[in-house]
Every structure is written in structure tokens, then in C-alpha cells.
Amino acid sequence: MKIKKIAVLTSGGDSPGMNTALRAVVRTCAYNKIKCAGVYRGFEGLINNEIKELETRSVRGIINRGGTMLYSARSEAFRSKSGRKKAYENVIKNNIDAIVVIGGDGSFTGGMIFEKEFNIPIVGIPGTIDNDLYGTSHTLGYDTAINTVMEAIDKIRDTAISHDRLFFVEVMGRDAGHIALNSGIAIGAQDILIPESEVGLDDLIVSLRRSKKLGKTSNIVVVAEGDKTGKSVFELSKKVKERFPDYEIKVSVLGHMQRGGSPSCFDRVLGTKMGVIAVESLLAGKSSKMVGIINGKIELTPLMSAIKGTSKINTELIRVSKIMNI
Ligand code: F6P
Secondary structure (H helix, E strand, O other): OOOOEEEEEEOOOOOOOHHHHHHHHHHHHHHOOOEEEEEOOHHHHHHOOOEEEOOHHHHOOOOOOOOOOOOOOOOOHHHOHHHHHHHHHHHHHOOOOEEEEEEOHHHHHHHHHHHHHHOOOEEEEEEOOOOOOOOOOOOEOHHHHHHHHHHHHHHHHHHHHHOOEEEEEEEOOOOOOHHHHHHHHHHOOOEEEEOOEOOOHHHHHHHHHHHHHOOOOOEEEEEEOOOOOOOOHHHHHHHHHHHOOOOEEEEEEOHHHHHOOOOOHHHHHHHHHHHHHHHHHHHOOOOOEEEEEEOOEEEEEEHHHHHHOOOOOOHHHHHHHHHHOO
């Protein structure tokens, strides 16, 4: 089948660079003289027929903007067969031949089911700050997020030093420690707690004691949202306080500010390349694939592997962090 119109949507948690990729998809369609439709609010918008044609000029001025011009949603309705059927009716109504899904693993799972049920070609662009997809060393938005986190913790460090305080800083990463590990190295964290490697409360206490002995008067511990050392970062800080009653301990949860902001140069280049390849792949008859970057080269990975495989953390960074804390 000759593709004449490609739809693009952003889905799940937004990430800096989604707009950049969207712009690249729209312009690559125009370059190839095919139509492009923007679907608003992810799969929810596909069900509700929130679809608008986009042209080259529709995406001007967004390359540097965080968030997503198309809005995003986590669609409950798309999980049901009846929801997907409604979405398919709108695919037909709008003459859509293929879809580019910009999102994370949940969005790709939905896209894959949809492709299988209705035979509509899908290509995914990994847009998530978590960097938790197999088949790409960097997801779109991850680089911006770690720089945002680094800048925020640098500021926390200033006040931590002034007051001789220990800070637990929670960063995003529901199931993955990439953000915590990389930002933790960049800010010189005393300890980095991530779901992939259990430090445990006792080892953390040993490390903090040693740091006190070495004369450190303040400290930063970076904790990934998905880490299980405590039930929450607040409970963890309480437990540590019991062991260090004289140490003033504060908790800072960075939260959603990590997902916003203007994309970094890296994410803008990555998003642009991914958008171009996503459209070119569909035009070349390739589907059910995720566009990723491996060793600096754009590669396609089956969507199924991207979701099922794990994006391993760089264990060398754990070793490096330990050496830094001598
Ligand atoms: O998947 C990206 C992510 O930012 C996670 O790190 C975080 O746990 C989650 O989204 C938060 O989702 P929501 O914006 O729905 O609260």
C-alpha cells in the first residue's frame, strides 16, 4: 500500500524534545509530498477524533519549546477493544495510512496492539525522560532532564553546605535509575540509590559515617523514585535520622520540573534525526519498529524488543561513584 498520509501523536509522560520530533515528522512528510495529521492528546484524541492536518508552517517556533504542542495523555479508553475500534474508525475517516507514536513503553504497547488488530503500520520514537527503553542509548528528553536535575541539585548543594545539612534528593525514574545515576555522578553525590542495585540502609549508614569521619559537613544522596531502600524518600530520611540524631536532614523531591524546559542541543538533534527516520521507515514499508540511537547511529529495533528488553544501567558508573567518595 502506498502511504499518502501519516498521523503523529505524543503519548504518556511528556519529555523535552517531543516538539522537536513532531516538527521533524511534519516536515519530512512535506518533503516527501505526503500529508501529515496531528492527533491531539495521544490515543485519547484518536478515539475522540481530535485530529488536524499539519503543514510545514504549523510547526514553526516549536523546536526550542518543552512539553508537546499536541498535548499528551495516558488513555484508559485505548486499553479496551471498544476504545481501539473507535480509534480505528477515525483512522479510516481521516484517511490515515500509518502512525508515528512519540512516547514510552506504555504508548508503544498500545500502538503494537493497535497495529496487530487493525493492520495499521506504526513506528515509535522513544520520548521519555526515564531512558528506560531497550534499543536506544538515549531516549528523547533524557539528556535535557539530567541537565535540569544537575542544575537543581547544584543549587541545593549551595544551601546544604551553608547549613551543614544532609539532603536526600528524589529524582524521577519509576523503574529505572538512569537519571539518578548520571545526575548523581555529575553533582558529586555521596550516595546514589537506584532500583537496579541495592545499596541497603546499612551500607548507606556506613557510607555516611565514613564521610562524617572524613570531615564532610554536608552531603547529598540522590534517590531514584523507584528505589526501594525505604518505602519512600521521607521514610528513608527518618530512618537515617534515627541513626544520626545530630545531623540536620532535609528531603527535596524534584518532581515534574524535571520533565519541562527547553530541550538541550543533544535532544534537538536527536529528535530531528528520529523524526526524519520514523517517516522514512514507514515510507520504506518498515513498521512495528522503534527508532533509537546506538553508538551514535540511528537504528531500528522491533517495538516488542524495545518494550520487553531492559535498558541496562551503566554499572561502571557505580564503581566510578564509589571511587569519587574516597
Ligand atoms: O515515565 C516518565 C515519568 O516521568 C516517570 O519518571 C514518573 O514516575 C512518571 O512519569 C510520572 O507520571 P505522571 O506525570 O503521570 O505523574
